[in-house]
Amino acid sequence: MNSSLKQAGKTLEVCTRQLKAVTDLVKDWTNIVVAYEPVWAIGTGLAATADDAQDIHHQIREYLATVIGKEQAEATRILYGGSANAKNAGSFKDKVDVDGFLVGGASLKPEFVEIIKSRQ
Numbered sequence: 001m002n003s004s005l006k007q008a009g010k011t012l013e014v015c016t017r018q019l020k021a022v023t024d025l026v027k028d029w030t031n032i033v034v035a036y037e038p039v040w041a042i043g044t045g046l047a048a049t050a051d052d053a054q055d056i057h058h059q060i061r062e063y064l065a066t067v068i069g070k071e072q073a074e075a076t077r078i079l080y081g082g083s084a085n086a087k088n089a090g091s092f093k094d095k096v097d098v099d100g101f102l103v104g105g106a107s108l109k110p111e112f113v114e115i116i117k118s119r120q
């Protein structure tokens, strides 16, 4: 197993552990939004690639489907957070499991408008 596969397995393990704490408590997911934020990407200027984000978001949704059901899992918005900015936002547009962004630093700058436009 190469190191990126090991890393992907570890990422999913951490995410499912964190999600389990929520799925154990919450039964109605109507108003729940999930944010995937790799710690190394927060405030560093180094975002996950759109392909990597799609991959983990998809696995998160599949995990949710097993616990809360397919219908609620498909309706749950899964946002990407971590150095989302005007330059990289467009690359996430066609990723079906990336439903939007949780924007930190760039939300305080004019480029925030471009991030919003990238979702339209």
Ligand SMILES: O=C(CO)COP(=O)(O)O
Pocket: 037, 041, 042, 043, 044, 045, 081, 082, 083, 084, 102, 103, 104, 105, 106
């Ligand atoms: O943690 C974040 C938003 O809550 C992400 O922050 P940045 O977009 O600045 O990396």
